[in-house]
Amino acid sequence: MTPAEEQFVAEALGDVVRPQDLAYAEEQPLAVLGPPKLWPPRITRLLMAYDHRFPGGGGRFFVQRMREVRSYLTEPNLAVKVRALVRDHVTPTTSVVIGHSLGSVIAYDLFRHEDDAPGQTPGDVPGPAVHTLITCGSPLGIPSVRRLMKIEDGDHLRLPDHVRWINVYDPDDVVTGGAGLCRVAPGLVDATVRNGVGDPHSAVRYLRSEPVARAVAGGQP
Known part of the structure; x- marks a missing residue:
């Protein structure tokens, strides 16, 4: 993990760790935190705190997903290439865009970058019929993720007026921090689901959920 990755991961964990879980981790001796060289010390302590809330390796899974998000947002030209690839699969009749996990960041990003969609008029990005x-299992509610997207603290996530936004999340999904997006996206509708204890972040389980099916069909989630 590079120093820049460590800083971002520590900030992201700090955003989602609850005070009571951090207090629990602070009380634990270093010997129970795992191999000292596996993670930097401050990451290790935060991981234990997050695992206290989401047992079963939730912290490590969260770190992996955050590193993916950071790579997409910081590696030179990667985001532009990914957006172009996704846009190539949006047809003139595409009406619904679904993004899971990092895909939700990419999907939201499509609406923010009209300048790299030549030939399309503002409001028609990513497609004129959308x-x-x-969004499902989205990390967009995490302040450090939004800051990396150059969205200032206190600023809201917004879509064009004609696009409705439904966010589906499982309160046990570690990538969401167990929370929806309505507090940071005016007009968005949050819908909760229960994907089971095995993998609350599962894309398949999200896509099979009733709120997603209703939203795709044009109804309320």
């Missing part, structure tokens, strides 16, 4: 964005 009227609904569905």
